Amino acid sequence: MLKLQIANAQDRKEAQNRERRRQCELERRSRIFNARNRKIGVDLPFLERQVEEKRAERGELERKNLAFAQQMIKDSNLAVVLEAREREERRRIGVEIDEFRQKYQRKEDRREFDLNNPDALKMQLPPRKSDGEPVGLSSAQKFEGEDLEYEERKKIMAAQKNAWLEQQVQERKAAEEERKKAEAAYMMAIKARDARAGDLDKLERECRYRLGQANLRYNEALAAEKKQLEQIMKEQEEADNAAEMYNNLTSDMLTENPDVAKSALGNNRAIGFMYKGMNQEELKKFYAAQKEQMAAAKAKREAEEKMEAEWQALAKSIQREVARQDIEDQRKRREIARQLMEENQLLALQQKETEKYFKQVVYNNTPTDDYYSQFNTTTR
Numbered sequence: 001m002l003k004l005q006i007a008n009a010q011d012r013k014e015a016q017n018r019e020r021r022r023q024c025e026l027e028r029r030s031r032i033f034n035a036r037n038r039k040i041g042v043d044l045p046f047l048e049r050q051v052e053e054k055r056a057e058r059g060e061l062e063r064k065n066l067a068f069a070q071q072m073i074k075d076s077n078l079a080v081v082l083e084a085r086e087r088e089e090r091r092r093i094g095v096e097i098d099e100f101r102q103k104y105q106r107k108e109d110r111r112e113f114d115l116n117n118p119d120a121l122k123m124q125l126p127p128r129k130s131d132g133e134p135v136g137l138s139s140a141q142k143f144e145g146e147d148l149e150y151e152e153r154k155k156i157m158a159a160q161k162n163a164w165l166e167q168q169v170q171e172r173k174a175a176e177e178e179r180k181k182a183e184a185a186y187m188m189a190i191k192a193r194d195a196r197a198g199d200l201d202k203l204e205r206e207c208r209y210r211l212g213q214a215n216l217r218y219n220e221a222l223a224a225e226k227k228q229l230e231q232i233m234k235e236q237e238e239a240d241n242a243a244e245m246y247n248n249l250t251s252d253m254l255t256e257n258p259d260v261a262k263s264a265l266g267n268n269r270a271i272g273f274m275y276k277g278m279n280q281e282e283l284k285k286f287y288a289a290q291k292e293q294m295a296a297a298k299a300k301r302e303a304e305e306k307m308e309a310e311w312q313a314l315a316k317s318i319q320r321e322v323a324r325q326d327i328e329d330q331r332k333r334r335e336i337a338r339q340l341m342e343e344n345q346l347l348a349l350q351q352k353e354t355e356k357y358f359k360q361v362v363y364n365n366t367p368t369d370d371y372y373s374q375f376n377t378t379t380r
Contacts, residue, residue, distance in 0.1 A: 033376075 107113060114120065278286065 117123070
């Protein structure tokens with residue numbers, strides 16, 4: 001017989017508790033196994049700032065929508081005003097166009113109005129009375145070669161010709177008189193010019209004569225003055241030469257005065273260009289000082305040679321000591337290298353033994369996947 005289990009209130013309560021614990025475990029696992037939330041946590045200030053930004057963005061959007069609606073209302077009102085202005089402008093332009101047509105585009109001003117003029121017959125001209133009256137080509141009133149005013153025009157032309165001839169005669173007479181007057185004035189000007197030229201030539205010759213006399217007198221005065229100046233300069237030069245010879249003969253240079261070579265800067269100093277040489281006493285002192293300097297130089301040279309020899313000996317001893325120290329250092333380095341090699345060999349042997357132990361004992365027990373899968377499976 002099949003037994004069916006009937007769930008009572010206690011069973012349902014336990015099932016709800018198990019489901020609640022399972023959900024809690026899942027939520028806890030999602031929180032704990034999430035490394036970011038576990039280590040950092042939820043950034044509550046950032047979320048609040050996002051909420052504030054969303055709220056501010058929503059408020060800004062509402063403000064923009066309101067401003068856009070207000071701008072649309074303004075634009076609509078402006079469009080109505082502009083449309084009214086446009087209608088008024090079109091009406092005004094239409095009125096101006098009508099006025100312009102009435103003033104400047106009348107029917108009477110058209111080119112073809114003569115063909116459509118209802119008063120054309122009333123405005124026709126009568127047959128011509130003279131050649132000056134305007135008539136059309138198709139009027140059959142004026143023909144080629146016809147001249148109704150020939151006789152009158154001939155008389156006018158004859159009178160005009162006589163007037164021209166009379167005018168030419170008068171002009172010729174006036175020109176002849178003007179020519180005669182000009183010739184007379186020209187001859188008078190030539191005569192006056194010749195007379196003036198003669199006077200100027202006479203005056204020029206007289207001026208040249210006077211200028212020559214003045215130049216002659218001036219040159220004579222210059223020659224006399226030059227001769228006198230040369231005589232004075234000659235006498236002065238002779239006096240200067242005599243004074244110079246006397247001064248040279250009585251000067252300290254020719255007399256070889258030793259006192260003139262003394263300098264004002266000290267008794268032991270002399271003026272170079274006046275110095276005549278040393279006396280016997282000064283020469284003796286000079287030679288004695290020279291010998292002393294030679295002896296001092298020789299002693300100094302011997303001392304330097306002795307010092308150089310001592311330095312050479314010291315340098316050789318230092319070189320020998322350095323060579324000995326180098327040999328000793330090389331011997332010590334070889335000893336240290338030998339000891340280091342022995343230690344390295346011992347360490348290598350120990351390392352081999354250690355590796356052998358790890359391979360045979362320590363690394364022999366390798367963990368499987370079951371060992372790692374038992375970790376991190378629950379939150380407890």
